[in-house]
Amino acid sequence: QVELVESGGGVVQPGTSLRLSCAASGFSFSDYGMHWVRQAPGKGLEWVAVTSSDATKRYYAESVKGRFSIYKDNLKNTLYLYMGGLRTEDTAVYYCAKDLRVAATTATTYGMDVWGQGTTVTVSS
Amino acid sequence: ETALTQSPASISATPGDHVTISCRASQDIDDDVNWYRQKPGEAPVLIIEEGKTLAPGISARFSGSGYGTDFTLTIDNFDSDDAANYFCLQHDSFPLSFGQGTKVGIK
Numbered sequence: 001q002v003e004l005v006e007s008g009g010g011v012v013q014p015g016t017s018l019r020l021s022c023a024a025s026g027f028s029f030s031d032y033g034m035h036w037v038r039q040a041p042g043k044g045l046e047w048v049a050v051t052s053s054d055a056t057k058r059y060y061a062e063s064v065k066g067r068f069s070i071y072k073d074n075l076k077n078t079l080y081l082y083m084g085g086l087r088t089e090d091t092a093v094y095y096c097a098k099d100l101r102v103a104a105t106t107a108t109t110y111g112m113d114v115w116g117q118g119t120t121v122t123v124s125s
Numbered sequence: 126e127t128a129l130t131q132s133p134a135s136i137s138a139t140p141g142d143h144v145t146i147s148c149r150a151s152q153d154i155d156d157d158v159n160w161y162r163q164k165p166g167e168a169p170v171l172i173i174e175e176g177k178t179l180a181p182g183i184s185a186r187f188s189g190s191g192y193g194t195d196f197t198l199t200i201d202n203f204d205s206d207d208a209a210n211y212f213c214l215q216h217d218s219f220p221l222s223f224g225q226g227t228k229v230g231i232k
Contacts, residue, residue: 115168
């Protein structure tokens with residue numbers, strides 16, 4: 001079955017960088033776009049970024065644009081999120097999620113169906 | 126950017142109740158809305174896609190409706206296991222956005 005396993009979270013200081021990973025299995029990874037979504041403690045869900053199935057198109061939330069970068073390695077079946085210039089407000093559980101279906105174009109998304117269990121990032125001095 | 130406004134923020138239901146949650150978009154988004162359920166400490170689970178299509182494995186007590194700017198998630202014959210937070214998501218345009226969530230508790 002489809003499985004997504006995130007890793008790489010931890011406690012870091014403001015201004016530093018961190019790389020999250022998401023190992024995918026159970027589906028044809030190269031056929032699907034992939035998302036990162038985060039949830040601050042006690043808060044709702046915030047969409048962070050998406051990459052197209054072939055990794056040629058990437059879109060970001062305004063709150064992370066210029067600081068975060070999403071990358072999809074179709075040879076390793078792994079999704080990454082490079083986070084730079086971390087701020088205290090980036091503290092959250094970060095989920096990776098698979099797009100619901102194979103997209104008609106690289107600029108299309110149908111939202112998420114399967115989610116990982118999440119990895120926690122805490123930004124604190 | 127498309128903003129989603131969910132209401133109510135919280136609701137308490139008795140088993141057997143009919144529960145409705147609203148999600149209003151700031152602009153026309155066709156039927157590009159999904160609904161998710163999230164229990165404490167767990168990842169979200171897809172329950173409705175494209176406004177009204179039930180996701181695989183989800184109870185038929187859940188249904189979705191709406192088009193354009195106004196969408197509704199309905200839970201028929203509420204069960205105590207349905208107690209959770211519910212979120213709508215629009216995937217019509219980037220950046221994607223979620224509603225603020227509705228906490229459904231047991232009365």
